[in-house]
Amino acid sequence: MTEYQTLLFEQAGALARITLNRPQAANGMNHTMTRELADAAARCDTPGTKVVVITGAGRFFCAGGDLKDFADAPGRGRHIKAVADDLHRAISTFARMDAVVITAVNGTAAGAGFSLAVTGDLVLAAESASFTMAYTKVGLSPDGSASYFLPRLIGIAKTKELMLTNRVMSAELASHWGLVTEVVADDQLASRADELAQTMAATAAGSNGGVKSLLMHTFGNGLEEQMELEGRLIAARAESADGREGVDAFLAKRTPDFA
Known part of the structure; x- marks a missing residue:
């Protein structure tokens, strides 16, 4: 267990768990949290x-930025920019790593909490969660x-509705x-996240990273450019x-043993 002030971080083999841990502040993001999140990523x-x-710990996934922290900071704009920069560094790392990122949304996800929740490669939500x-x-x-x-994910019109009407x-x-990928009963969220994580831990990390990379580029590339990227990656x-093991296991009709 790695010690942070605002997060719980645990690594067990191929699985890492990050828990936003400011339940007394609805897991609101202050500069310490976003800096630690970037480090954990x-x-x-x-x-x-x-x-x-x-x-998230407690009843909230994350209520967004900690407005009290923002209001108390000297140089408010500069402070919020630093908070955002570290959050963005964390999200960029999560988006580009080979590891599959599962967000388990246990309660309200507001503001930056909403933003973080839907960056997961797989998004699980408790029935009582809200966005x-x-x-x-x-x-x-x-x-x-x-x-x-x-x-x-949802198009410009629906995005405008969410952003303008709250x-x-x-x-x-x-x-x-x-x-959201899947909605589960509140008391089953943790176990379903564990089950999905164990399933993903048995897969090929490089293949998962390839999927993430291809989809990250798809809206910026033309058809031929995207197909060339596909060809080079495959x-x-x-x-x-892992590729050799996967093909060999398929031909031998056995379960692959990926690194």
Whole structure:
């Protein structure tokens, strides 16, 4: 267990767990939390980590930025920019690492908490979880990659609705809109996250990283450029130890033993 002030971090073999741990402040993000989250993300960006589970302690996943912390800081704009920079560094690392990132949304995800929740490669939500942007409600604007990922997940029109009206979405509605992979009973969220994490831990990390990389580039590439990227990646995977093991195991009708 690595000691942080605002997070719980645990690495067990190929699985890393990050718990936002400011329950007395609804897991609100202050500069300490985003700085520690960026550090924890970097710790997970290693060949030995195949899965990262992110969740919150207590009743909230994350209520967004800690507005009291922001209000008390000298140089408010400069302070918030530093908080956002570290959050963005964490999200960039999570998005580009080979490890599959599972967000287990245990309660309200608001503002930057909403932004973080939907960056998961797989998003699990408790039935009682809710999602709201909430930025314009306090005179701010979105951060945490919301303006990048939300239009790609649900389109511009629905993104504008969420950002401008601060609509509160239930977990079921978020799933219907395509923001959530799976909704589970509140008392089953942790066990379902563990089950999914164990499943992902048995897969090939390089293949998962290839999927993430391909999808990250798909909206910026033309058809031929994207197909060239596909060709180069699948060729590299075929030459890798996991690629050889996967093909050999399939032909031998056995379960592959990926590194």
